[in-house]
Amino acid sequence: MNFVVRHIVPWIKVIVAQLLGLGCLFLAREFLTGNAIVSLLLVGVTASLAGRVLGLSVYWIPIQLLLPFALVYSNVIPAWLYLTGFVLCALVFWNSATGQVPLYLTNTKTWTAIQTLAKGAGAKSFIDLGSGSGGGVVFLARALPDLVVTGVETAPLVYLLSKLRVAVLAPANAAIRYRNIWQEDLGAYDLVYCFLSPVPMPEMYRKARKEMRPGTLFVSNSFSVPDHQPDRIIDVSDGRKTRLHVWKM
Ligand SMILES: C[S@@+](CC[C@H](N)C(=O)[O-])C[C@H]1O[C@@H](n2cnc3c(N)ncnc32)[C@H](O)[C@@H]1O
Structure with missing residues (x-):
C-alpha cells in the first residue's frame, strides 16, 4: 500500500x-x-x-x-540530451537503486519540531544521516548556535550542492561530509536523525543501539522499526502528517 x-x-x-x-x-x-x-x-x-x-x-x-x-x-x-538527463538523475538519486533510499526532503515544520527536541534534550551534537540538500543542517545550525550540526551524504551532485549551500548559508557550527551513513560512528552524537525508507531501518536501528551512548536520541522521520516501539512519537502538524519516531538509547 x-x-x-x-x-x-x-x-x-x-x-x-x-x-x-x-x-x-x-x-x-x-x-x-x-x-x-x-x-x-x-x-x-x-x-x-x-x-x-x-x-x-x-x-x-x-x-x-x-x-x-x-x-x-x-x-x-538528440540522444545525448536523454543521456545527460539520465546521468544527472543518477548523480542525484544515487542511493535509490542500491540502498533503496530515494531523495525527498524534511519540511520546515518538521525541522522546527526537531529543533525543539534537540533543545529540550540539551543536545550538543547532531547528525542528519543522508542529509540531502543540506536544508536541515543549515536550519538547525542557524537556530541552535551551540549545536554542532553534521550532515553526511553520498549522492555526488546532492553532496556538492549541499556542501556549497552550507558553505554559503550556514554558520561555522555546520558541516557536510561525503560519507556513507553505514561508516559513520553514531557514538559521537547526542541526536541522530534519519529520513530513509523502511528497507534500511532495522539495520540502522541495530547500528544505533550498538554505537550510541545511553541517554542519547535516535530519531526516524516516518519509518519505524518492526518489533521496536519508539519511546515517543511526535506528530508534526504538517500537510503530510509527519510522525517522528524517537528512541532513547
Ligand atoms: C529521504 S532523503 C532525506 C534528506 C534529508 N535528510 C532530509 O530529511 O531532508 C535521504 C538521503 O539519504 C541519502 N543516502 C541514502 N543512502 C545513503 C548512504 N548509504 N550514505 C549516505 N547518504 C545516503 C540519499 O542520497 C538522500 O539524499
Whole structure:
C-alpha cells in the first residue's frame, strides 16, 4: 500500500495534471497563434500548478514542464540530451537503486519540531544521516548556535550542492561530509536523525543501539522499526502528517 502511495499515486496525479493542461490549451486555443512552444509551455505551466494543487512536491515542476515537449518532440530530441538527463538523475538519486533510499526532503515544520527536541534534550551534537540538500543542517545550525550540526551524504551532485549551500548559508557550527551513513560512528552524537525508507531501518536501528551512548536520541522521520516501539512519537502538524519516531538509547 505504501509503495502504491509513494510511487503510483504521484504519476496518476501527473497524468491528471497534464490532462488539465491539455484542457486549458483547448479552452485557450482561440487566443493562441498556433505557436507550438507557447502551447506546450501553457500545458506544462498549467500542469505544474495543477500538480501543486493536487499535492505534488516542487520537484515535479521540471518534469511537468518538460513532459509535453518530450512527448511532442521525442523524434527530434538528440540522444545525448536523454543521456545527460539520465546521468544527472543518477548523480542525484544515487542511493535509490542500491540502498533503496530515494531523495525527498524534511519540511520546515518538521525541522522546527526537531529543533525543539534537540533543545529540550540539551543536545550538543547532531547528525542528519543522508542529509540531502543540506536544508536541515543549515536550519538547525542557524537556530541552535551551540549545536554542532553534521550532515553526511553520498549522492555526488546532492553532496556538492549541499556542501556549497552550507558553505554559503550556514554558520561555522555546520558541516557536510561525503560519507556513507553505514561508516559513520553514531557514538559521537547526542541526536541522530534519519529520513530513509523502511528497507534500511532495522539495520540502522541495530547500528544505533550498538554505537550510541545511553541517554542519547535516535530519531526516524516516518519509518519505524518492526518489533521496536519508539519511546515517543511526535506528530508534526504538517500537510503530510509527519510522525517522528524517537528512541532513547
Ligand atoms: C529521504 S532523503 C532525506 C534528506 C534529508 N535528510 C532530509 O530529511 O531532508 C535521504 C538521503 O539519504 C541519502 N543516502 C541514502 N543512502 C545513503 C548512504 N548509504 N550514505 C549516505 N547518504 C545516503 C540519499 O542520497 C538522500 O539524499
